[in-house]
Amino acid sequence: MSLSLPHARSVWQRNAAMYRRTWWLNILPNFFEPVMYLLSIGIGVGAYINQMGGTSYAAFLAPGLVCVAAMNGASFEVTYNIFVRLTFEKQYDAMLTTPIQPDDVLAGEILWAVTRATVYGGCFFLVVALFGLAPMPGALLVLGVVPLAGLLFSAIGIAFSLRVPTIEMFSFYFTLFLTPLFLFSDVFFPLHERLSGGWLWLAELLPLLHPVRLARLVFGQRQGGLVALWDVTYILVASALLLRWARSSMRARLVS
């Protein structure tokens, strides 16, 4: 079996055609979540905080929340949506009556999840920019970080989704995995100022930390250098390994 990009694109187009009809059902809940955080924590709580990480609290929150928006966009797509298409709607069974192969399905779905993450992250970046929290033009580079965050969380989510037996398992994924990541990945406070020694090394395992640090870099809140290189490497290598695993799961789920 092999990957055919035109076929993967047709899978992407299927989702795009559907999304054009239902975007307002999908985009509202997930998109407004980080907006609420920005308003409540950034501006509400932020009023009591003089500064954090050398900037206003709302400005400190902004780059992390852009990545969280991307994480949410990708995660909903590759968990609930993919599970429904796989098990309830049997959409992939229909695709496999055409020349599409399991690898094309996986690639198309990942490209779509990255697209959706980019739309979410991009829209939220627009909000942040309108609030005057994004230093221009450097912060525009975050539009390159957002797809990386999307790729990473698509890969994590789909590797999980293809292995779980029931849809109920996703509540664990969200409450025990994504929520702690959201709270402890440098989004709300500078992680390196609160952790020390071995804990700092352990924190490097947190997937969300890496896109958040890259976003801080392009927002001018920290220096680049080797750490940025490590962040990009982490994202690409972890995604590649997880997708390789997901590929064998997808083949096993679709072809018996």
Add this chain to the structure above:
Amino acid sequence: MMIVSARGVTKHFGSRVAVAGIDLDVPAGTCFGLLGPNGAGKTTTLRMLYGVTRPTAGTIRVFDIDIAADPRAVRRRLGVTLQENVLIDALSPIDNLRVFGRYHLLREPGLMQRIDELIDFLELRSHATVAVQRLSGGFKRRLAIAMSLINRPELLILDEPTTGLDPAVRLALWARIRDLRAAGTTVLLTTHYMDEAERLCDRVAIVADGRVIAQDEPRTLVRAHLAREAVEFDCALDEEAALLSGLPPPRHRLRSGRRLIVYVDDAKPILERLHRGDPDDRRGLIVRPSNLEDVFLRLAGASLEGGA
């Protein structure tokens, strides 16, 4: 030329044997029926033919291509209507067809032209732009069949095409399937409606417990396995011997509860006997030509479990 040619195909799922050794030959331009009770292995067999289930043993060639070696090349040239409709509820029939056409890498303007043809062919025009979730079961089924025709397949595989549909929709679909066959498409369908198989198929294979137990033209099968006429009536087990005594013995009989069917070449003697003893027809007498359903019941057994 054979469109499908399968030899010694088996499929095991763990310790369960779904297909226990099947040989199939589907000649070009024919309609071939795979008949059998639920769980007989029909769907598994179809899945192996288009390459999403891999046989445990045996070889399958479709269009003379080894399906294991090049499933993409085979699937480019065939269409499959799955047992359950797989549609995108939020989209209209036109959009569903467009999405499906792209799976085959069809491009505008050819794609829209083909969609237009299929909308006419399966009479989808009246609701072509309405979201699928608002359509009736018959309409959805016609759309599912239209989708499997988007690439002008040389081989159309239909898994229980008319199960659960009303008689008018079934008649209309049968007419369309005949049209396709007349235009040169090879059709392979599964069904457990014997009237459907008798009406549509040039050749049928009866499958039970993962094996082909009979394979021929429907009419030949009926002739080979049963007497010409079937006489059906209510008759308790303990009256059967007395009722039939002295008559030429029927070639076969089949009982389900109080209902008895006897198969005879000449129905006259038994009809006279029944009329004499039952002038008010309390036995619910029916006389009809033997059909494929009778062959099926005789070969595959009448039990609900499927198989003999």
